[in-house]
Amino acid sequence: MSKKEYEPFGEEWKKEVMKMKKIDIVELLIKANCEKINNCNNYTRLCVYDKNGTKIKVGDIVRYHKHTGYILPDMIGTIQYNPKKLCVGFLRHSENFKQCKFYNFYEIDELEKDFLSHLEKVNFETKT
Incomplete structure (x- = not known):
């Protein structure tokens, strides 16, 4: 490519600037999502x-x-992070594991009273 194509405000220069802007925006979005994930995990x-x-x-x-x-x-499931909604919730498992349903914690009005105080962590013991 010649120097002329990279002159300020030339077409090739504009294309390169747009590529850089897109990369910056994607990088910012990734960083923001990572921060939200870390906040959810910390929560x-x-x-x-x-x-x-x-x-x-x-x-x-x-x-x-x-x-x-x-x-x-009554149900059993796992605590999971939902990347689509950037939140943590409860993934309910059915008997055949084909019909799972996700309940976002933020959708539950009184989270502690209605849900968390009725959850029990399941411990599996392994026999050796």
């Missing part, structure tokens, strides 16, 4: 406890117990 690591006072974090298997005043049935 679950530090602040969320089951009904027995056991800390719950992303990846833990938990059991929810049905109670009066809330419509959800």
Whole structure:
């Protein structure tokens, strides 16, 4: 390419600037998403406890117990991060694992009263 093509405000120069802008925007979005993920993981690591006072974090298997005043049935699932909505919630597993449903924590009006105080972390013991 000749120097003429890279003259300020020439077409090739504009294309290169646009490429750089796109890279910067993508980089900023990635950084912002990483910060949100870290904040969500910190939230679950530090602040969320089951009904027995056991800390719950992303990846833990938990059991929810049905109670009066809330419509959800007894269920088992995992605490997961939802990258589409940038939030943490409960992924309910069905018996055949084909119909899973995700409940965002932020959609639950009274998170501790209606949901967390009825969750129990499931511990699996391995036999040796």
